[in-house]
Amino acid sequence: MTDAPTSNNTGPDTDMEALKPHRSLWYDVWAQFRTHRGALAGAAVFALILLAVGVGPYLHTVDPTYLDYRSKNMDPNWAHPFGTDNLGRDMLAQVLAGGRVSLAVGFTAMGLSLLVGVLIGVLAGFFRWLDGPLMRLTDLFLALPLLPLLLVIIMLFRDTLRRAFGPETGIFLLIVFVIGITSWMQTARIVRGDVLALKEREFVLAARSIGTRERRVITRHILPNVLSPVMVSATLGLANAIITESALSFLGLGFPSDFPTWGRLLFDGKDFLTLTPSRVIWPGLAISLTVLSVNFMGDGLRDALDPRIRGR
Amino acid sequence: MFRYTIRRLLFAIPTLIAISFIIFALLDLAPGDPTANLPLTIDAKTREQIRISLGLGEPFHIRYIAWLNQFFVNEPLNIVEQWFGIEFSGSAERLRIRSWSTRSPVVDLIIERTPQTLWVVGMSYVVGILIAIPIGVISAYRQYSWIDQAGTLFSMIGFSVPTFFTGLVLIVIFSVNLQWLPMIYDTTHKVTDWSSFLFQVRQMAMPVMVLALFNAAQISRFMRSSMLDNLNQDYVRTARAKGMKEHVVVLVHVLRNSLIPVVTVIALGVPQIFGGAIITEQIFRVNGLGALLIGGIEAADIPLVQTLTFIFAVLIVGFNLIADLVYGILDPRIRYD
Numbered sequence: 001m002t003d004a005p006t007s008n009n010t011g012p013d014t015d016m017e018a019l020k021p022h023r024s025l026w027y028d029v030w031a032q033f034r035t036h037r038g039a040l041a042g043a044a045v046f047a048l049i050l051l052a053v054g055v056g057p058y059l060h061t062v063d064p065t066y067l068d069y070r071s072k073n074m075d076p077n078w079a080h081p082f083g084t085d086n087l088g089r090d091m092l093a094q095v096l097a098g099g100r101v102s103l104a105v106g107f108t109a110m111g112l113s114l115l116v117g118v119l120i121g122v123l124a125g126f127f128r129w130l131d132g133p134l135m136r137l138t139d140l141f142l143a144l145p146l147l148p149l150l151l152v153i154i155m156l157f158r159d160t161l162r163r164a165f166g167p168e169t170g171i172f173l174l175i176v177f178v179i180g181i182t183s184w185m186q187t188a189r190i191v192r193g194d195v196l197a198l199k200e201r202e203f204v205l206a207a208r209s210i211g212t213r214e215r216r217v218i219t220r221h222i223l224p225n226v227l228s229p230v231m232v233s234a235t236l237g238l239a240n241a242i243i244t245e246s247a248l249s250f251l252g253l254g255f256p257s258d259f260p261t262w263g264r265l266l267f268d269g270k271d272f273l274t275l276t277p278s279r280v281i282w283p284g285l286a287i288s289l290t291v292l293s294v295n296f297m298g299d300g301l302r303d304a305l306d307p308r309i310r311g312r
Numbered sequence: 313m314f315r316y317t318i319r320r321l322l323f324a325i326p327t328l329i330a331i332s333f334i335i336f337a338l339l340d341l342a343p344g345d346p347t348a349n350l351p352l353t354i355d356a357k358t359r360e361q362i363r364i365s366l367g368l369g370e371p372f373h374i375r376y377i378a379w380l381n382q383f384f385v386n387e388p389l390n391i392v393e394q395w396f397g398i399e400f401s402g403s404a405e406r407l408r409i410r411s412w413s414t415r416s417p418v419v420d421l422i423i424e425r426t427p428q429t430l431w432v433v434g435m436s437y438v439v440g441i442l443i444a445i446p447i448g449v450i451s452a453y454r455q456y457s458w459i460d461q462a463g464t465l466f467s468m469i470g471f472s473v474p475t476f477f478t479g480l481v482l483i484v485i486f487s488v489n490l491q492w493l494p495m496i497y498d499t500t501h502k503v504t505d506w507s508s509f510l511f512q513v514r515q516m517a518m519p520v521m522v523l524a525l526f527n528a529a530q531i532s533r534f535m536r537s538s539m540l541d542n543l544n545q546d547y548v549r550t551a552r553a554k555g556m557k558e559h560v561v562v563l564v565h566v567l568r569n570s571l572i573p574v575v576t577v578i579a580l581g582v583p584q585i586f587g588g589a590i591i592t593e594q595i596f597r598v599n600g601l602g603a604l605l606i607g608g609i610e611a612a613d614i615p616l617v618q619t620l621t622f623i624f625a626v627l628i629v630g631f632n633l634i635a636d637l638v639y640g641i642l643d644p645r646i647r648y649d
Contacts, residue, residue, distance in 0.1 A: 145587060152338065246474060253609070274488050
């Protein structure tokens with residue numbers, strides 16, 4: 001794939017090539033990504049959100065759990081830029097703290113779902129005898145009613161995990177686990193399809209013919225080649241995980257209210273719509289902007305990683 | 313077509329059995345005691361009797377088979393009896409799945425709640441499709457025009473912004489600030505005359521729009537890409553070469569062929585809509601199936617939750633089957649027999 005000229009090959013074409021700067025795959029991907037305006041805007045907004053959530057609490061140093069009854073239900077003002085809730089807690093601090101949890105859940109659940117999806121996809125694509133059972137399992141998971149099941153699992157195992165790991169870690173582990181374990185199916189299907197095609201290619205045959213072990217073939221030759229579809233499903237997975245966590249919290253079955261996440265803030269704020277509508281606007285806007293920017297990035301990434309679209 | 317249908321049906325049965333086992337086992341093996349919420353003054357012996365009266369005395373596999381029997385045999389028989397007014401033998405001692413918290417048959421509760429959900433969900437799906445198809449057709453026909461860009465942005469926003477946020481924003485705008493629409497859906501409202509009909513329309517407007525926007529976003533994307541696939545086909549050129557009017561080419565030839573995959577997407581989307589309705593019903597306090605499920609989960613009403621979750625699974629498997637069959641009917645190339 002490298003276009004770098006070699007010394008023993010001189011001709012008019014390679015002289016032209018030598019004048020151009022060296023191009024790597026990732027440079028090409030970035031060049032294509034830059035032409036997608038939506039994707040660039042998405043990346044900028046997402047970086048801004050990450051920065052705000054990461055650095056924000058050091059600049060806006062109000063404790064999100066500090067109760068100040070005398071300044072409850074306030075509209076946005078200079079001391080409290082997003083207003084306060086019915087217990088006088090500062091909304092900006094809560095949105096920033098909630099963003100940390102929501103994004104942490106999103107990234108961890110996405111990682112877990114990718115891990116399971118890639119593992120099952122590679123195993124099913126590479127080993128013929130595993131293909132049937134693993135794909136039937138995938139079909140079975142796709143036929144499960146996910147939202148009701150997530151709610152049921154959380155209701156049933158919440159108390160046990162709270163006792164085992166403490167209220168916050170327990171519920172975090174539970175939510176990450178259930179989201180990860182119910183969202184790997186699309187990744188597995190895409191990866192399996194790609195592995196099935198890759199397995200028949202000459203470089204895999206070459207690797208096998210020199211006696212490379214199967215494990216080595218997978219890690220060295222198969223995995224790097226399925227990286228692009230995995231990256232696209234990573235963005236979709238992140239968006240999906242953030243929405244699912246917010247939905248669970250919004251139904252009152254996510255994190256407890258002294259441990260804010262964006263979904264939980266919406267759930268708590270929805271009973272005060274007539275009094276302080278800003279309580280639902282800010283966390284909702286944060287969820288929507290994050291998911292929108294991630295989806296736009298995924299859209300741009302899909303175009304950029306597709307060699308048929310990428311201008312060469 | 314007959315063999316194709318039979319093959320699909322036979323595939324659905326093991327899937328349903330596996331799902332029913334997963335749901336039953338998950339709820340049954342979970343930690344937690346159904347008598348834990350009862351007053352502490354009840355002694356251990358009475359507690360044991362309560363557990364037995366709830367049907368927990370038998371071992372796991374017996375209860376699973378009994379539940380399957382109740383779900384697949386007893387309840388359908390009851391429904392048949394009610395609809396046609398026939399009596400089968402032994403209908404009095406036929407066991408029914410009973411809710412732990414209300415002690416009434418679960419199926420009766422579900423039948424009571426279904427109309428509200430069907431009205432809101434069905435209406436929103438119809439409205440969503442009616443919005444999506446024109447958007448998809450126009451964006452594909454004028455690809456890369458401003459209207460296509462706007463359609464892309466609309467669908468991107470539609471499936472990125474969660475329904476619980478759009479719902480709350482609509483409430484803030486139309487109920488709190490403008491005070492045009494009621495905030496809470498009144499399920500006891502009866503349509504008797506023109507003004508009560510108008511009230512019904514007003515109270516349905518927001519829940520239906522929230523779900524419809526979400527559906528329209530997804531379906532319009534499929535519609536657009538399916539139209540784009542067809543617009544470059546040879547038969548379109550032939551139709552134009554024959555001198556057919558442009559609107560006949562697009563709206564009769566291309567649209568009809570493009571709708572084939574979209575119809576299956578629409579069928580596949582129906583069960584997801586029921587899932588989405590869980591959230592929408594919670595926002596607008598619609599007293600439907602989603603609210604029943606949430607209530608059951610909060611009250612730890614295991615039989616209710618088991619049955620309702622399994623009904624959602626049956627919907628998914630059933631609509632997958634319908635999508636396959638419809639695709640087979642509309643596109644004979646797909647039938648493989």
